[in-house]
Amino acid sequence: MEKTMDLTLKVWRQKSANSMGAFETYAVKDVSEGSSFLEMLDTLSEDLVEKGKEPVAFDHDCREGICGSCSMTINGIPHGPEKATTACQLHMRHFHDGQTITIEPWRAKPFPVIKDLVVDRSPLDRIIQSGGFITSRAGSAVDANAIPISKATADYAMDAAACIGCGACVAACPNASAMLFTGAKVSHMNSLPQGKVEKDRRTLAMVTTMDGEGFGGCTNIGECEAACPKSISLDMIAHLNRDYATAQVKNFFKPVA
Amino acid sequence: MCTLCNFVQSTIGRKILMALTGLVLVLFVMGHMLGNLQIFLGPDVINGYAYKLHHLLPASALWAVRLVLLGTIAVHLWAAVTLTLDNRKARPQGYLEDKVVQASYSSRTMRMSGIILLAFIIFHIAHFTVRIVPGKQYEEFGVLENTMVPLVKDGEVVMKNGHEIMTFNVNDMMVLGFEVWWVSAFYIIATGLLCMHLTHGFSSMFQSLGLRNGLWRKRLDRVALAYGWIVFLGFAIIPISVMTGFLEKDPTGGLALQITETVAIIGVI
Ligand code: HEM
Ligand code: SF4
Ligand code: FES
Numbered sequence: 001m002e003k004t005m006d007l008t009l010k011v012w013r014q015k016s017a018n019s020m021g022a023f024e025t026y027a028v029k030d031v032s033e034g035s036s037f038l039e040m041l042d043t044l045s046e047d048l049v050e051k052g053k054e055p056v057a058f059d060h061d062c063r064e065g066i067c068g069s070c071s072m073t074i075n076g077i078p079h080g081p082e083k084a085t086t087a088c089q090l091h092m093r094h095f096h097d098g099q100t101i102t103i104e105p106w107r108a109k110p111f112p113v114i115k116d117l118v119v120d121r122s123p124l125d126r127i128i129q130s131g132g133f134i135t136s137r138a139g140s141a142v143d144a145n146a147i148p149i150s151k152a153t154a155d156y157a158m159d160a161a162a163c164i165g166c167g168a169c170v171a172a173c174p175n176a177s178a179m180l181f182t183g184a185k186v187s188h189m190n191s192l193p194q195g196k197v198e199k200d201r202r203t204l205a206m207v208t209t210m211d212g213e214g215f216g217g218c219t220n221i222g223e224c225e226a227a228c229p230k231s232i233s234l235d236m237i238a239h240l241n242r243d244y245a246t247a248q249v250k251n252f253f254k255p256v257a
Numbered sequence: 258m259c260t261l262c263n264f265v266q267s268t269i270g271r272k273i274l275m276a277l278t279g280l281v282l283v284l285f286v287m288g289h290m291l292g293n294l295q296i297f298l299g300p301d302v303i304n305g306y307a308y309k310l311h312h313l314l315p316a317s318a319l320w321a322v323r324l325v326l327l328g329t330i331a332v333h334l335w336a337a338v339t340l341t342l343d344n345r346k347a348r349p350q351g352y353l354e355d356k357v358v359q360a361s362y363s364s365r366t367m368r369m370s371g372i373i374l375l376a377f378i379i380f381h382i383a384h385f386t387v388r389i390v391p392g393k394q395y396e397e398f399g400v401l402e403n404t405m406v407p408l409v410k411d412g413e414v415v416m417k418n419g420h421e422i423m424t425f426n427v428n429d430m431m432v433l434g435f436e437v438w439w440v441s442a443f444y445i446i447a448t449g450l451l452c453m454h455l456t457h458g459f460s461s462m463f464q465s466l467g468l469r470n471g472l473w474r475k476r477l478d479r480v481a482l483a484y485g486w487i488v489f490l491g492f493a494i495i496p497i498s499v500m501t502g503f504l505e506k507d508p509t510g511g512l513a514l515q516i517t518e519t520v521a522i523i524g525v526i
Pocket of ligand 2: 008068162163164165166167168169170180184224227228229230231254
């Protein structure tokens, strides 16, 4: 028979963006250890609805670790204690009977709380948007292998492209820096031949947007890498720094825009 | 907006400035440490080294070097302060449960170690360069018994126009300075913090300049640890040696050679 556990949850409740929030404590009983963290929250919400209370609002969509919606900080760690795991893929067997679990929204000035655990992560979208286009042939579909790309480059770009834009890196950073996210996007586009053409312009634009959205700077402590559910490495931040420095030098002599 | 302003205002640009100024300071600190360690080769050597530092270059060039170093610290400090303020603004509210997963202690305390280093640098310049710390005005009568000593090179007193060249008695100044327990304690603590600052900073500057990857991060972290400890031990050994009595004031007041010569002459007679 599957084991179950009783838990105490300390959850951040906040009615709207402008209201003051506070922690509420709830008891949840008979949580199956095979259920996911979000399913456990679903049980809590059902309970609350039954009692005529407001359910806990949280973001979720795919529930299979690919959309990046399920933003929540579990016991002080974005997406919880399991390495390279989103909250939706986190199973309750990693917790134990009688445990108290604290659940908080992402904490960052650019990510204001909309309700309970839901935050506004649109600044990340605006960073991507400012990256702009890539120059490619429009019209008839290009042959898949028309542009030769080495295995090493393809692998590297693929590692960078694994970023699901969840914002855990920002949430984990004491400076609320979006360098890991921006680094992943820049490394992805800048390392492929299709994206190389606009490399400098893209890097400058994305960093300007990143700063403009109010994210902090990187202090190279590495908490983002530890929290990232897709194991994006600090190498991507070094890549961003390198491409940014090069772009600035080029831009100094001849505007790259 | 001008290109340069844009660079300097960006978070990455300021971090790059911090890394470049950090590199200058890292190299300076190693040179400074190696220079200081010459005190173990005897009073003549350290006093001769100090004389060379002051007379190798014309006074204007010496001042240029000093201003560049002060400017380097100013830029480092400015970037540190403005970035810290921006970072605080970006994260007004923390977590109820604040966990650290992999960040090292030294990486999280760069501002603390930096600020104490700043206080130390100010004290250090007032103490040994300008020599105006109250009670430690080494040029004043009676504080340093032999303020000026003959310059000695390769075991011979250096003469110019038939006169001995006199030079400031750095050996005795250092010994006298470190005989005060709290001065020694402050120097040892400050170099300990410098060690901490460097165990993160040395490797971090490569990251800020984009010159690091996963493999080199591991290697550079190890080099940084070694560099930090070498710098700590190399600096701290001097106050420790003075406190334990291993390093002493030059008992001859820089006149060791004349005395041995005199003894030799007497011996001959
Ligand atoms: C004037 C006092 C100082 C202050 C206030 C200060 C402060 C800081 C701060 C806040 C950082 C950034 C850390 C981060 O981003 O996490 C830093 C980095 C650094 N500091 Fe200092 N520091 C000072 C003196 C020094 C000295 C004397 C040295 C070298 C001997 C030094 C070497 C470095 C290096 C190598 C870095 C790494 C740069 C990087 O992360 O890219 N600093 N410092
Ligand atoms: S880098 Fe990692 S933590 Fe940051 S947004 Fe991408 S997947 Fe999430
Ligand atoms: S709900 Fe899509 S990643 Fe968790």
